[in-house]
Amino acid sequence: GNSVTQMEGPVTLSEEAFLTINCTYTATGYPSLFWYVQYPGEGLQLLLKATKADDKGSNKGFEATYRKETTSFHLEKGSVQVSDSAVYFCALSLPGGADYKLSFGAGTTVTVRA
Amino acid sequence: SQTIHQWPATLVQPVGSPLSLECTVEGTSNPNLYWYRQAAGRGLQLLFYSVGIGQISSEVPQNLSASRPQDRQFILSSKKLLLSDSGFYLCAWSVQGTGVNGYTFGSGTRLTVV
Numbered sequence: 600g601n602s603v604t605q606m607e608g609p610v611t612l613s614e615e616a617f618l619t620i621n622c623t624y625t626a627t628g629y630p631s632l633f634w635y636v637q638y639p640g641e642g643l644q645l646l647l648k649a650t651k652a653d654d655k656g657s658n659k660g661f662e663a664t665y666r667k668e669t670t671s672f673h674l675e676k677g678s679v680q681v682s683d684s685a686v687y688f689c690a691l692s693l694p695g696g697a698d699y700k701l702s703f704g705a706g707t708t709v710t711v712r713a
Numbered sequence: 714s715q716t717i718h719q720w721p722a723t724l725v726q727p728v729g730s731p732l733s734l735e736c737t738v739e740g741t742s743n744p745n746l747y748w749y750r751q752a753a754g755r756g757l758q759l760l761f762y763s764v765g766i767g768q769i770s771s772e773v774p775q776n777l778s779a780s781r782p783q784d785r786q787f788i789l790s791s792k793k794l795l796l797s798d799s800g801f802y803l804c805a806w807s808v809q810g811t812g813v814n815g816y817t818f819g820s821g822t823r824l825t826v827v
Contacts, residue, residue, distance in 0.1 A: 633815045642719075642803055642818040643757075650813045688757070692815065700747075701807075701816055705756040 601626045605689050605704030612679055612711050620674040620707045622663075622689035630691040632656075632665055632672040633701070637686040646674075646687070679711045715740035719804045719819030726826055732777075732791040734822050736804030739785065744806040746787040747816065748779055751801040763787060764809065799826045 606621040624630065631650045635643040647656030652667035663674045672689060689704040719736045726732060738744050748760040759772045761779035769779050776795050780788045787804060801823050805816040 631813045631815070635815075635818075640821075640823075642821045643805075643816075644818070645815055648813075648815060690815070692813075700759065700762065703757045 601630070601691060601693060601702045603689050603691055603702050603704040605707050607705075608707040608709065610707060610709045612709070614680060614711055614713055615678045616711075618674075618676045618679045618683070618709065620687055620689075620709070622672045622674065622704060624670050624672065624689075624691050624702075626670075626691055626693060628693045630693050632663070633690040633692070634661070634663055634672070634674050635688040635690060635703075637688065637706075639685070643688065679709075681711050681713050684709060684711045715806075715817065717804065717806055717817055717819045719822060721822060722820065723823045724825070726794050726824065728796055728826055729793050732789070732794050732798070732824070734789040734802055734804075734824075736787045736789075736819055737785055738806045741806070741808070742784060743809055744785065745809050746781060747805040747807070748787065748789050749803040749805065751803065751821075753800070757803070761789070794826045796826050799824055 602625045604623050633648045634646040636646045637643045647658040649656040649665035655664045661676045663672050686706045686708050688706045690701045692701045716739045747762045749757045763781045777791050803821045804819040807816045
């Protein structure tokens, strides 16, 4: 079946540090890949996405590249801020049909200290 | 533009009491609708999804049920709450027939069963 494996957390960083959250996937077919972010007490927001191999999604200084050869979609940010403290979820979907569903990773909690 | 509304934001209910959480979507028609639960410190668990009025698919046996009485309304219910029903409940919607846009989430309902 389709599944997403995320780096275990929690991750604690200092401000301006480099952040990487690993995400690998297993899918039958050609998935679209997503990163969602959940700030404390809120719902999930789409952070970025990529729909085909070698696509790079980017938003708010975060980037992730769709790597089909390694089945990965790692999230990176070069210089984190305290406001980036949140839970990050990697997800995939396989298009087609009326009832497609996202498969989510377990989430990675990131805390950035001033 | 499309918006999703979820209420109430916070709810404290005694064990054995009924539950009704409501979610509505505006600005689109015939969406896929989803209910997720997020237990404290844990990932997302898909509870129910719906591809049309009156069509409900259950992912996990629960003390909960879902209904879709109108195209853009999705209701999560319980006749008798258990302590284990506590958690953060998220509604989401997606466009049917494509996986490239992911989900849009509501802001969530924090349910505490006491």
